[in-house]
Amino acid sequence: MDKCLTIDVARLDRDGEDVEGVLDDSVLDLHDDYLHPFAGIRYSLFVQMAGRELVARGTLEQDFDSVCSRCGGDFDFTVSVPDFLASVETDEKTEFVDLTDELRQSIILGLPTYPVCRADCRGVCPTCGKNLNEGPCACAHEVRDDRWGALDALLPEKEKD
Numbered sequence: 561m562d563k564c565l566t567i568d569v570a571r572l573d574r575d576g577e578d579v580e581g582v583l584d585d586s587v588l589d590l591h592d593d594y595l596h597p598f599a600g601i602r603y604s605l606f607v608q609m610a611g612r613e614l615v616a617r618g619t620l621e622q623d624f625d626s627v628c629s630r631c632g633g634d635f636d637f638t639v640s641v642p643d644f645l646a647s648v649e650t651d652e653k654t655e656f657v658d659l660t661d662e663l664r665q666s667i668i669l670g671l672p673t674y675p676v677c678r679a680d681c682r683g684v685c686p687t688c689g690k691n692l693n694e695g696p697c698a699c700a701h702e703v704r705d706d707r708w709g710a711l712d713a714l715l716p717e718k719e720k721d
């Protein structure tokens with residue numbers, strides 16, 4: 561896997577070029593115990609000069625191995641950037657344009673603040689610590705009953721029916 565994505569400006573087709581590949585995900589340089597990129601940054605770009613500006617647009621994808629912020633379970637997810645766009649000013653001396661950092665920033669911007677294994681993850685029981693996605697725990701009913709009890713106390717009229 562490539563460690564950087566550089567465009568050779570002098571050799572770039574005047575009508576633009578498709579540039580595809582996989583960039584080593586170590587360039588993301590994440591120091592997060594709960595977030596591990598794998599399989600590289602997949603990019604599919606169209607790169608073209610617009611005057612003195614090099615414009616790259618396309619899609620990016622990066623897989624992550626992560627830990628759910630609700631239930632603590634391991635899960636994988638993919639950050640997809642469907643509308644990647646970068647433009648870099650060049651001058652007559654520019655030979656190469658390095659897009660590595662643009663790709664890196666775009667993937668990092670796409671990361672969720674609190675990754676969850678699924679939208680309806682039930683998390684863990686605050687009392688016994690059981691992962692509630694695997695089924696109810698012995699104390700789940702008590703927690704639910706307490707909540708209804710508190711609601712009933714707020715609505716005394718309901719008791720009179």
Ligand SMILES: [Zn+2]
Nearest residue numbers: 628631677681
């Ligand atoms: Zn979860």
Ligand SMILES: [Zn+2]
Nearest residue numbers: 685688697699
């Ligand atoms: Zn429990």
